[in-house]
Structure formats: C-alpha cells, structure tokens
Amino acid sequence: MIHSLFLVNSSGDIFLEKHWKSVVSRSVCDYFFEAQERASEPENVPPVIPTPHHYLINVFRHKIFFVAVIQTEVPPLFVIEFLHRVVDTFQDYFGVCSEAAIKDNVVVVYELLEEMLDNGFPLATESNILKELIKPPTILRTVVNTITGSTNVGEQLPTGQLSVVPWRRTGVKYTNNEAYFDVVEEIDAIIDKSGSTITAEIQGVIDACVKLTGMPDLTLSFMNPRLLDDVSFHPCVRFKRWEAERILSFIPPDGNFRLLSYHVSSQNLVAIPVYVKHNITFREGSSQGRFELTLGPKQTMGKAVESVLVSSQMPRGVLNVNLTPSQGTYTFDPVTKLLSWDVGKINPQKLPSLKGSMSLQTGASKPDENPTFNIQFKIQQLAISGLKVNRLDMYGEKYKPFKGIKYMTKAGKFQVRT
C-alpha cells in the first residue's frame, strides 16, 4: 500500500525518507515540487498527484509536507488518514511536530515508522501500544539512558496488541486515580453583511484524560442525549449500548484521548455569542478608506467572552492601516495584508472597538470586496448547545476515582462577511 514516505520542509528539502518496500528514488518528489511551485499557497497543493509510475499523496501539517508514495490503487483517504495519524503520533511523542524535533529524534521516528507500517499496511497505530514498544523521549530518560546505557525500546513485549482491548496498556498503576472529561463545543458560522446568520452549526468533542489503575469500565450518561445528532466514537465505546440506551460505555485507553465527537442537530437554533458592527468604506478616487469595527456580546448565557481575536485578509490595494483599538493590540502585515486584532475579554459595559483609516495604493481602483473577518473566542464553563453530562460511573475496580467535567465553547470557523 504505502511504499515510501518523504518528509519535505517548507523550503523544499527532503529531510527524511523511509521505505517499506523496495527503495523508491527521491527523484519521484520532483513531481511534487512541480505541483508545489504551481500552487500559490502550500494549502493549495493538490493532495493527490499522479506521476508516470507512482501516485503521491501528501498532507501538509506544521509546515511539513508528508509525501507518501503509492504504486497501486488504494483508497486515498486510507493513506491520508494514516499520514495524519503519523503526525499525531509525532506530536504526542515530541510535544511538537517540527522539522527540528524530527531531526533530533530521527532514531525514534524511524523506530515508530517501522512499527506503524508493515509492508505498507498499518500495523500498530494506537498510541498506547506504540508507547509500550518505544518509550517517548523525555529529558530525564535521555540523561538516564546516556548514563546507564539503557534504551528507548521497551523491554517487555507489547501485550496490548494481543488483548481484547488493544487500546489499553496492561498493568496500569496510579496513586491518584482521576478521570477528566472536557466537553468542548465549536461554533461554525457565517454571518452576512447585515448581521443575520447564513449558516451556523455546533460541533463538539469530548476529550478525556483518564488516569485510572487497572481495567476500569466506565459509563457516561447525558442529561439530554437527544441533542447529539451525529456522533463518532473512539473504538473503545460500545456502539450497541449507545444505540439502545444512549449511554457511553467503555474501557478507556490510558492517558489522553478523544472519546467522542458529535454534531448537534441542525433543527436547534444556534445561539451566536458575539455580534460585530462594522463600517468599512473605500471611496472611489481617493487613497483613503475608513475602518470601524465594534464587537459585542450576545446570547452568552451570562458568561464572559474571552480570548477574542479578530483577523482579516485585507484587499490587495490596502497599503497600510492606521487604527486605534479601544482595548487590546492590533498588527498589520503590509506584505501579506493580514490584519489581526487581539481583543482579549469583552466587557459588556465598554464594548471594544477598532477605528481609523486605511491608506490605499494611489491610482488603483477601489477593491471589489470588503474583507471577511474571522473571529475566535472562548467561553468557559458553557456548552453552547446545552449538553450536560449526567453522571459518570466506574465498574470493575474497587477504588474511588476523582472525576471532573469541564465545559467550554469556542469559535470554530466563525466568519463575518462585510
């Protein structure tokens, strides 16, 4: 399936290659570079590139292209999904997935890739299994290793791979047994010029951090499970139990994992927590434009809107801006024309605003389109859909775990057209 993998950095150097079958010359990447040149942005490089003898499937993350070489028909999503898993694993192991981190840990990377694929077919992609096979490098371990000469490779053989619950390590032990669940909801919305909502939907995830001894069997139930319209589970969740009772029942993996992602049914009206008032005008013939932007809270259920960040791609004709924010700071990059305004917390008594003028290229005609604003924000202790966890129970183990549930609402792809 997957023949080879090349890692290409943003300046177009191949800094790592790995082959699972016979060696494919790295000249195959020339086709990729061609496509990369043709695309204006790295995001625009087509994910699938055919070449005379191979097919290149690439993903772009953390400014690195992961280029997989394929020789025969294979579902492209299969490869893409796998590459993303590779990136996730690197991130999990090294904290960041950057060129430097990969170069520093080239041996671990190689060992990981070796375990993840056999003859191009995924073998072990579960992070818990991999961590048993190859221990993640930490500073302490590196020091210990250099002194004692012990290795990163796990001494005992991974039994998880053979068990009924391959995602959980065996023999887990903690002194403090705790299970935390974060319900994080994101609002995707497009707001039009006049402030009315064109489309808005809520997507949510439940991320868990479970540190429990032994083989606990957890159940999690909701007050209002009907809100969940479409769900996808971590493989540990028992699907039939959900179908029948709308209860999440599972033996959790050890550590951090995403238990559930869901979509709130579109029948429910989505509360939009912020509004934007804007007045952006370019006058024909003049080299000045006016810029006014005011943010305000709306339908926040009494919670504060925090970490607000507004960013916008200004039209090409804009040379520079001269603005005054009532709070926070703004930056404008004259090359990329990217304006971003770090607002911080919205105070309902004193609404944040950004006002001033824009200077345009002289002679150029006025831009066709006003810029679109992308807004990010966070609201703590609120799941905007109203989803509530009812209770969490543990079976199978004797001790009493500490349980915690946190709610948060964030902006997803939240856009305001002007």
Next chain:
Amino acid sequence: MSMNNLSYNDQGGPDSAVEVGQETTPTSSTTGAAFGLFSTDFKKNDDLKEMLESNKESMKLEAMKRIVGLIAKGKNASELFPAVVKNVASKNLELKKLVYVYLVRYAEEQQDLALLSISTFQRALKDSNQLIRASALRVLSSVRVPIIVPIMMLAIKEAATDLSPYVRKTAAHAIQKLYSLDPDQKEHLIDVIEKLLRDKSTLVAGSVVMAFEEVCPDRIDLIHKNFRKLCNLLVDVEEWGQVVIINMLTRYARTQFTSPWKGDAIFEGSMAHAFYDSDEERKAHSNSEPYIMDPDHRLLLRSTKPLLQSRNTAVVMSVAQLYWHLAPKHEVSIVTKSLVRLLRSHREVQYIVLQNIATMSIQKKSMFEPYMKSFYVRSTDATHIKILKLEILTNLANEANISTILREFQTYVKSQDKVFAAATVQAIGRCATNITEVTDTCLNGLVLLLSNRDETVVAESVVVIKKLLQTQPTQHSDIIKHMAKLFDNITVPMARASILWLIGEYCEHVPKIAPDVLRKMAKSFTTEEDIVKLQIVNLAAKLYLTNSKQTKLLTQYILNLGKYDQNYDIRDRTRFIRQLIVPNEKSGALAKYARRILLAPKPAPVLESAFKDRDRFQLGTLSHTLNAKAVGYLELSDWQTVAPDQSVRNVEVVEQSKEWVPSSAKESVKSGDKFYSDEEGDEGSPCNSTEDGKSTSSSEASTSETESEEESSSQSGSGSEESEESSSHSHSDSSKKKKLQQKKTKNKGSDSDEEDDCAKVGVSSPTHSSEDSSSSSSDDGTSHSESDSGGHQEKWSKAKPKRWCKKQKMRSRCWIWMTSPLIHGYPQSPVCSLQACCQIWMGSLCPVPLLLYR
C-alpha cells in the same frame, strides 16, 4: 576513498549535494563544500565501522543510531553491511531493531551477505514467545533476497497454522511480500490465503483480506464460505482492516447479488424477519415479489452500518461507498450525515470527501439538499476545496433553492481569489442553463460582471454568456451590442475570441456593428493571439456571406494577412475559407454550400459537471479521485441478472472436515462465539457480550460443526430418498421435506433431545447418516468422500447441540431449498446440490459466473 566517492554518485542529484552542503559549510563554494564534506563523511564512516566492531554495547548502539540517521537522510551506508550484520543476534533489543531496519533497507543490494543473517531468524521462528516469532517472520519476509524464497514459503506456511493470531497476522503480511518478490509462488500462496481466510480471529481478518486483494483478487470463490463470518467480525476488526474488507466485500456483493434498484423496491426491514421464520412464509414471498434482497446482502448492509460512526475517515468513506454501490436507493441517504461530518476534518480529507459528494450529488440531489449550507464556502478554504464546494452547490441547485444559491454566489464572485471567482461565474452559467426560471436573471447578472475590474472574471463571464446566448440568441441582440462595446477593453484572448464568434454567429442581429468590429480587427490582426485570429477569419467569412457589399475588401485584406501568418493553423484556415467563400473556377461544388456550412445553426453547448462521468469508478478509490484508471484498479462488476447460487456461502463444514485438522478446529473456537451469536444474543444485550459465553464457546463451536455435519448428511439422506420418489420439484417440496425429516426423527432416537428445536430438525445417528450420504454421493457421482467425516461424527456426536446452531442450520437449509436455481436440474439433496454448485463455481460446468466476475 573511491568507494565513498561512488556512494555519493549513487545518490546523485543536485538535491543531496545541496543538502549536504548546508549541513557542513553553508558558506563555502559548492566544490569546496563537497570536498570538505566528503572527507568528514569518510572519517565518519570509518569510525562507525570501528564502533560497530567494538565490544561495548553502547558504542555499537551509538553507531547504529548514526547509521539510521544516514539512512533517514537518504545517504548510502551500504558499505557497512558486513559490520552491521554481525550484530543481528545481539541481546540488546534496540540494537537488534536498528539492525533489522538496516538489514531490510540494504539486503536487496547485498544479497550474499544478507544470507548470513537468515539462520538467526530461522531460530527465532521457533521461539516460544509469539511476539519474537512474529517479528522474526516480519524481518525474514522483508528481506528481499530471491534465494530464500523457499525458506520464506516454509516459514509462512508454518506461521499460518501458528496458535497465536498475531503470528498468523504476520504471516498474512508476509504473503504479500513473498508474492511481490516471486510471483511464481502464487498457487502456494493462494493455499495459505485460503487457510487464513477461514481464520476467525479479528486480528487476522484485515491482513489476510489485504493479501487476498493483492495476490488473487479474482478468486472470489474463496470468499463464499467466509462471507458471513467476515460480516459478523467486521465491527471488531481493527480500523485499517475494516477499510480493506469493506472494499473487498463491495466487489464481492456485486458479483453475487441481484440489483436492489430494479422494479419496486419493497421495504426490507420486515422481510428479514419473515425470512427466518418459516419456509412457507418465505416461499410465499419469493413467488409474489419480484425482488427480494438476499439475506446475505442484507447482512452486509446491516453489519457495516455501525462503522459510519467510526473516527477513522477512511472507514466512514468506505462504508459510504458500499451503501452507494449496494444499498437500495432509499437507504443510501443514511450515509449523508456521516459524510458531512467528515468535512470538519483536515483539508486533505475534505478534498477527497467533497469529490465523492460531488459525484453522488449529481445522481442523487436529495441526499445532500438538507445539508446545502455545509457546503458554503469560507474565505479560509483552500482554492481546490472552494471549487469543489461550488461544484456541489451547483449540482444541488433546483427551482426551490436557486435564489439562495445565487445570492451566495454573488458573494463569491467578489472573492479575492480570482480563480475561484472565475469558477463561480461558470457555476452561475450552469445554474442558468439547468434552471430555466433564472436564466434571464443570471444573464443580466453576468452582463453586469462585464464591467468588473478583474479581467479573468470578465473573460469568464464573456465565455459563459456566449454559451448562454447560444441557447436563445434572438432576444439578446442588445447584450451582443453591449459586449461589442466592451470589446476594446477586454484583453483576455479567450474572451475576445468568444465575442468575435458571437458577433459572427449572430451578425444578422447586429448588422451595423459587425462590419465595424471587423474593421477594427483588420487593423489589429497582426497583434492578436492565434485563437483570436482564427475567430477574425471566421467573422470575416461570415460577414462576407451575409453582407458582402460592406465587407468584401475587408475580408480580402484579412485573408491576405492570414495567408502569410506564422501559424500554420491560421494559414490553413485562411486557405480553406478562401476556397470556400470566394468563388473561382477551381473551387468546386462546396462554395455553393458555404452559407450552409458556415452559418448552420449550431447546437448550444451543454454545460455540465466535471464529475458527470466520475461514477464509472468505484467511489472512494484513487481512480475516482484522479478520474483515470489507477494501476491495480479492480472494476466493480455490474449486478448479476440472475442471482448466483446463494448456498455457496452456507456451510463451511463440507470442506473443513477434510482439511481442517482438529488442532486448528480448536483454534477456530476462540471467536466462534462471535460468529452467529451477534445476530441472536446481542440484539437485546449490551454489546460487550464477547466476554460471556467464552467459557462455553469451545463446546459450542465443536457442536456447530457436528451439527452441520450431521445435518448435511441427514439432509442428503432425505434428499436422495426424495429424488427417488418424485423427480425433485425443488421449490414446492419444502413441506414434504419437513415431513420426511420428522419421520426420520421419530425413527432414530436422537442423542440431543433436550431441546424441541433439535427434535424438529432431526439428528440422525452417525452410522446411518454416513451410509446414507455415501450412497447418495455414489449416486450422483460427486467426488466428495464421506468416509473420514463419518469418523469425526462419531467423535462429535456426543457433544451437546445448542439452539443457535440449530437455527442456523435451519436457515441454511432454507436457503438451499428456496433460492437455489440450480436445484431444479439436480435431483439430489440440498447438500449434494451444494457440492455441485461448488463444482460449477470452480468453472468446470458453467464458466459464466466466473467470466462475469472478471
């Protein structure tokens, strides 16, 4: 020295040189860098060798780590092979692993030396630890050295019968490796695949199906007996295996089932129940209804559905394509929600999913209409994502939602991304042709766009307007006039050519403007692009024919210019036009028809989706994404017109009793409980029922085999009797058969009379059944020998039968009786007919199904 030099040339390419240069001395000149590096590298390699040969474990490890670093950078480290290979038997696990990495990378180049390591692996293959056995097989099979093919073959065969499912999984992977190394081993490998396909471990299923797909995807007959097992195991298989199995089953289903799309699609839910209940009811259905879904077909759909909830996007996509290709039309839409969910994922995932949705949305708008807003474009999307979304929105447009879509398009046209804006213009054009109500609105909108500042948008608008006007030219002379006015400001060649063509085509509607445009063009002819020149020549010819008084001289002038043009196309066209329109003694009969040739009414172009013919490829495949057949793409066959014999999937004992040695039977027990219990036990109970019943499973599984064994023989007995009585009118005989069996039950004291079910079905005593079956087999001359199975029966008949396996047997019998079209021609018992069918499948009697499949 020279060796190193060689190695550098090997990797060659400016890439590596540059990279290397950066690493050492980025400032120095290229040659200097190469030289400096060359010496350092030489030194490096030198001390590596020393380190590897040292006695210290940590030194060796350090050396190996550096070597792996070299390999990762794509540098050649092959000359260290002898030194590295010595460490293959090291006790240090990490060192060993790194040596494996090295070995797999270079063994192909250093075959002789690689042989040194083989014996280590051979020893490890016999290790008591399953994981060591597995990893030894893994490396052994990854070493691409042709000489060891026989050793690999042997190792694979052995591993395929290993007690550990993990080792068997590794064996399945090794099959593909061996096949790519030596395709001549195909026949032997197929045997191993056949054996592994029967494996009931979830660990093995995905890998062996992968091997099947790679080695012998056309041997669909190997799947029959494992079909139901695969369906039932599917949920528990690891996610990558699920993708492979689902794709394989999609192909399989197309060759085995009839289309659910034809005729009146009856609602299936109730059917499935009726089916299992009783023979009579089932029969009534088969007579009255034109289409009944094969229960196995239903099973496949039912067992894949939960996987739509998978977190793995590839799994969701493969289920979606399975439903698209196999499910009755009204059921396909259950995949919509999940596909739309995938759009939240990474950019690359979106790209593939949107492509597939685009193909689907052409054929089935209704699937995605409720989710139209999910396809609205955001300014942060990548361009190819935007264009795909646009495509889908256009496909979804209908009378009801067109106004919303057009309003949305208005925003897009103003986008800063000009490629996208141009694509939007095209999309508007498509909406205008598809939905007649809005044609005028769209046209007016497009005309407004002609005064847009961006020339690509203007050009695209002109081209689209041209296409639209062709559909209804008469009412729109003012638009043509407007375009003629704009002509001077438009610089994009394609747009200019389009306007010229429009004026020429409809010159009669704009009699005053056309000659003036031609005049201007005559002036600028030499500076135009080729495509515009061709249209100028065309315009001149058309005007000459309609309005020769005003344009005769102009035309001649243009034709003269064209005659000496640099481009041969234009010279050619000019020569042709001259002969056609200017009558002289040489010009033949064609000149008479010049008017009809040039001014023939031309059909309007159809604006259609780029995804229109994508559905010739299976969805979700690489070929679909590329819109071209990828290497190794397996066509999805058409539905069968006549359902192939369903009974081929029924029993797995007929064959097993011959080959399946008791030890492996024991193995199969492990997951035996999952096999059918899913259908019955699990429905009510929570899904973690895998734990319960495990204790009893061993007896269950063995009884199931006993049961079916006895069953089949008893059936064959009754069947043969029947065939003597009546010349087998198969379909009407079910009740008679039942009676016969009941009679039998009375005759023989069954050993399993604790349950009513059993009594009804009838379990014959081993001796009798074997007699019966042997006689029947001699009657019809099937090759199946029952003598040894008799022995098994004796042994097994002591085991207690269970209700579920009984039921299962009932079902399988029903299937044979009710649905087998072949049975009519074969006056024997169901089981005999089953065997016969198998034979037919092998291609001896009736090669048609096989051919169809290919």
